[in-house]
Amino acid sequence: MPSQPLGPADYSQTPRFAGPPTFGLLPRIDEVQAQRPGEKIDVKILGVPFDAGVSYRPGARFGPAHIRQSSKLLRPYNQATNVHAFTWQQVADCGDLGVNPFDIEEAITEVERTADEMRADGAKLLTLGGDHTLALPNLRSLHKTHGKIAVLHFDAHLDTWDTYFGAPYTHGTPFRRASEEGLLDLESCMHVGIRGPLYGEKDLEDDAVLGFQIIRSDDYQFTSVQEVVARMRKRLGDSPVYLSVDIDVLDPAAAPGTGTPEAGGMTSRELLNSIRGLQGLNVVGAEIVEVAPAYDHAEITGLAAAHVGYEMLSLWAAEANGLTGPSGPSGEALGA
Ligand SMILES: N=C(N)NCCCC(=O)O
Numbered sequence: 001m002p003s004q005p006l007g008p009a010d011y012s013q014t015p016r017f018a019g020p021p022t023f024g025l026l027p028r029i030d031e032v033q034a035q036r037p038g039e040k041i042d043v044k045i046l047g048v049p050f051d052a053g054v055s056y057r058p059g060a061r062f063g064p065a066h067i068r069q070s071s072k073l074l075r076p077y078n079q080a081t082n083v084h085a086f087t088w089q090q091v092a093d094c095g096d097l098g099v100n101p102f103d104i105e106e107a108i109t110e111v112e113r114t115a116d117e118m119r120a121d122g123a124k125l126l127t128l129g130g131d132h133t134l135a136l137p138n139l140r141s142l143h144k145t146h147g148k149i150a151v152l153h154f155d156a157h158l159d160t161w162d163t164y165f166g167a168p169y170t171h172g173t174p175f176r177r178a179s180e181e182g183l184l185d186l187e188s189c190m191h192v193g194i195r196g197p198l199y200g201e202k203d204l205e206d207d208a209v210l211g212f213q214i215i216r217s218d219d220y221q222f223t224s225v226q227e228v229v230a231r232m233r234k235r236l237g238d239s240p241v242y243l244s245v246d247i248d249v250l251d252p253a254a255a256p257g258t259g260t261p262e263a264g265g266m267t268s269r270e271l272l273n274s275i276r277g278l279q280g281l282n283v284v285g286a287e288i289v290e291v292a293p294a295y296d297h298a299e300i301t302g303l304a305a306a307h308v309g310y311e312m313l314s315l316w317a318a319e320a321n322g323l324t325g326p327s328g329p330s331g332e333a334l335g336a
């Protein structure tokens with residue numbers, strides 16, 4: 001009989017601002033291994049402080065620490081979905097993976113190798129970036145386990161561009177590389193939150209060929225979250241889903257701390273409810289990228305990212321507890 005998962009630090013013993021520097025005050029992996037020997041770790045959280053792939057403002061290398069710092073106030077019970085995010089599953093914070101900041105190819109090879117190793121026991125991996133280049137090694141790793149992946153990509157940007165200054169591996173190109181490498185299920189991928197100026201119409205033509213459908217940021221104004229969620233669920237079906245959240249999908253008012261901000265973005269409420277609507281889908285991996293704390297104020301961006309991570313963990317907790325339907329305040333209406 002497995003024992004109760006090792007949860008976050010005891011809020012009644014340690015003031016949260018004095019608690020450990022882990023995501024949500026959760027235990028480190030070595031603490032779980034020592035205190036729950038031999039028991040499965042369901043979800044591993046890994047920071048990757050890497051931003052050598054950025055095209056504009058640098059600084060996402062400091063994202064993992066900022067997201068963790070901004071996650072100290074999270075609590076274990078998710079009232080929006082009726083899920084116990086930290087107690088229905090064992091979650092462990094695995095710290096940061098330091099990769100070569102001067103050699104992108106070496107860095108992504110190391111991220112892929114580490115993802116393979118961390119997932120070898122069946123654990124799910126939540127990556128805290130770091131810039132969006134990290135999606136590619138994560139997809140390479142997941143493809144080896146699950147076959148073709150349906151990417152559900154929340155972002156202001158397509159990130160299916162070809163090269164920048166001749167460089168193939170950047171934060172603007174991971175999904176083109178992934179598509180070219182045959183890692184993606186071309187019938188199931190989707191961008192959500194797209195907006196802002198492009199280089200030309202061809203960006204969109206190429207993007208469609210690479211396997212993506214688009215839900216625009218504006219769709220949240222002209223339709224409802226429920227309708228958006230229904231479209232996402234229809235497209236994703238029962239494919240293995242990689243949930244990739246670039247924090248710049250949010251309006252700069254809700255996420256100023258990022259490297260390539262675009263006006264006219266989603267609210268954090270829209271984003272959190274969209275993620276809640278994914279409950280029951282086969283989400284095999286997730287990431288939160290592009291948090292650049294130097295441009296943040298009052299932890300606005302860090303808090304948004306922490307809550308996104310919390311909803312991701314809640315999806316997996318629901319799965320661990322056998323909940324298969326859509327949830328959230330609009331759960332019944334989501335149907336699908
Ligand atoms: N993945 C992010 N955040 N941004 C991509 C922007 C690419 C560009 O500079 O055109």
Ligand SMILES: [Zn+2]
Binds near residue numbers: 156260
């Ligand atoms: Zn972006």
Ligand SMILES: [Zn+2]
Binds near residue numbers: 132157290
């Ligand atoms: Zn991006």
